[in-house]
Amino acid sequence: MGGVSTERSAALFDRARRVSPGGVNSPVRAFKAVGGTPRFMEQGEGAWLTDVDGNRYVDFVGSWGPMLLGHAHPAVIDAVQQAVSRGTSFGTPAEPEVRLAEAIVDRTSAEEVRLVSSGTEATMSALRLARGFTGRDRVVKFAGCYHGHVDALLAEAGSGIVTLGIPGTPGVPAHVTADTIVLPYNDVAAVEAAFAEYGQDIACIITEAAPGNMGLVPPLPGFNAALSRIAHEHGALLISDEVMTGFRAARSGHWELDGKVEGWAPDLVTFGKVMGGGFPAAAFGGRREIMEQLAPAGPVYQAGTLSGNPVATTAGLTTLELATPELYENLLATSHEVRRLVSDALTAAGVTHQIQAAGTMFSVMWGVEDAVTDFAGAQRQDTAAFAAFFTSMLDQGVYLPPSAFETWFVSAAHDEEALSTLAAALPTAAAAAARAVDGRP
Incomplete structure (x- = not known):
């Protein structure tokens, strides 16, 4: 999905900045921590989002958690x-x-x-x-x-x-x-x-x-x-x-x-x-x-x-x-699989990280060797590595929280196609993160 068009999102962001502080109605949406153009979404269905330029993404934000069943159930x-x-x-x-x-x-x-x-x-x-x-x-x-x-x-x-x-x-x-x-x-x-x-x-x-x-x-x-x-x-x-x-x-x-x-x-x-x-x-x-x-x-x-x-x-x-007990069992299994895929890709690329979880929820801690237990530990993250990883994943059709300090969410709609799209994007994104760690473009 390299070289995707963001023309309509960019135009909407310009319009939004004229009438709203920072062009958004909640700060992290502005992409200031990761750079690039915030994507204005037009539709959500299942595990997928489609932006105003017609780009399609596997969604691991889930409206910051609410979309347990996926979009538009x-x-x-x-x-x-x-x-x-x-x-x-x-x-x-x-x-x-x-x-x-x-x-x-x-x-x-x-x-x-x-x-x-x-x-x-x-x-x-x-x-x-x-x-x-x-x-x-x-x-x-x-x-x-x-x-x-x-x-x-x-x-x-x-x-x-x-x-x-x-x-x-x-x-x-x-x-x-x-x-x-x-x-x-x-x-x-x-x-x-x-x-x-x-x-x-x-x-x-x-x-x-x-x-x-x-x-x-x-x-x-x-x-x-x-x-x-x-x-x-x-x-x-x-x-x-x-x-x-x-x-x-x-x-x-x-x-x-x-x-x-x-x-x-x-x-x-x-x-x-x-x-x-x-x-x-x-x-x-x-x-x-x-x-x-x-x-x-x-x-x-x-x-x-x-x-x-x-x-x-x-x-x-x-x-x-x-949201039945069976649904939570499936969510937990999906969460474990996503965590495994991400960790394996980062390990293969030589990117130091920790993946931390609570039930179905998890996040990646970038550039830390030991489990993070407090705010001071979390603040030691390599945010540049995350930004490079995020941008690469976005270009390949995977939408992640635009901050190293936020949680990833899966839904009941994350199926084999969604996980396959994630898996295909990970090696390139992990390599981008590794280059950022080394200070290379």
């Missing part, structure tokens, strides 16, 4: 079309939101959930609820974890913050983050020390269940359980951010892989992405006694005009209904 499209025909928004309760909430409660540790419209809104609301429930202000978070663009949680965040190399949190007053304690990830001793000093003032610990925004950095065995223990010993809450991992890492989210096995549960948990089926939908939930503090049942206020939107909840519910 017939059952989801049919359900959405039926929902749209009944009306797009009512501003009242509707049955689909009840059914989606029931499905989330059935699969997870949450006893009650509140639906919202974005992952950022979910974490912002969970944070407010934790503070309201405990009567405390301080929050513990971890360097490299990304919880949406909530002011208090942008300190040392992953995702676009690290991809674009943005220093600090411009636009966020110092007093807003004054109550945010940022600790190294996977460091139980640091958590113990923070609580020893500030324990009576800490409302909660918030952590990604398995961080996927500094590259995929899984929790060390027992880390999440230790967070739960430490928080409870000091009267604080544990918020597990499963916006990315929920219904994606495994059927019940990452909690299925550790908490459900080890016998602990977060006090509050946030969801997004997969539960919206490709539409803007998210949720936060948790123990009933905490959730009942939300208005109108309790005094902690939270609201949203489009929360529980009937079209979005229908798409999410249909997606979860189709």
Whole structure:
């Protein structure tokens, strides 16, 4: 697919930059970390995307996680079309939101959930609820974890913050983050020390269940359980951010892989992405006694005009209904095969790397010899090697996350053709990465 035309994408990007900051509506889409022209997509079907110039790509972004079933799954499209025909928004309760909430409660540790419209809104609301429930202000978070663009949680965040190399949190007053304690990830001793000093003032610990925004950095065995223990010993809450991992890492989210096995549960948990089926939908939930503090049942206020939107909840519910245990088994097998293909190609080309995974999710750590366990390790990646690899894969019809600090996603639609296209592109891309490591063009 070498020498592909990007004329129409380039023209659209020029138009977009005249009316939108950086020409995009979410920063990483701008390709600043990898160079070249962002591809404007026109259609998605199964495991494939087609851009406005007619170029076709195997997609390993999946709208950053939601497309568990692949793009335009017939059952989801049919359900959405039926929902749209009944009306797009009512501003009242509707049955689909009840059914989606029931499905989330059935699969997870949450006893009650509140639906919202974005992952950022979910974490912002969970944070407010934790503070309201405990009567405390301080929050513990971890360097490299990304919880949406909530002011208090942008300190040392992953995702676009690290991809674009943005220093600090411009636009966020110092007093807003004054109550945010940022600790190294996977460091139980640091958590113990923070609580020893500030324990009576800490409302909660918030952590990604398995961080996927500094590259995929899984929790060390027992880390999440230790967070739960430490928080409870000091009267604080544990918020597990499963916006990315929920219904994606495994059927019940990452909690299925550790908490459900080890016998602990977060006090509050946030969801997004997969539960919206490709539409803007998210949720936060948790123990009933905490959730009942939300208005109108309790005094902690939270609201949203489009929360529980009937079209979005229908798409999410249909997606979860189709996400059977067998589907997750197939997803995991596909993920293992993709990881094997990538690692074999990079090894053959002499590119030092680590592939790290949590359930069906994974990412490549570029230029590192040992497993990465924290943000400092993730920041040592060879981003030039990734950029060369990304560009070569894109030219050969494989669409990857345009950042070394993001997670790869597979779907139920990644079939033999999709994997064959990936396999065919890998040797050339791996050689490009090797040249970048050596400083050769």
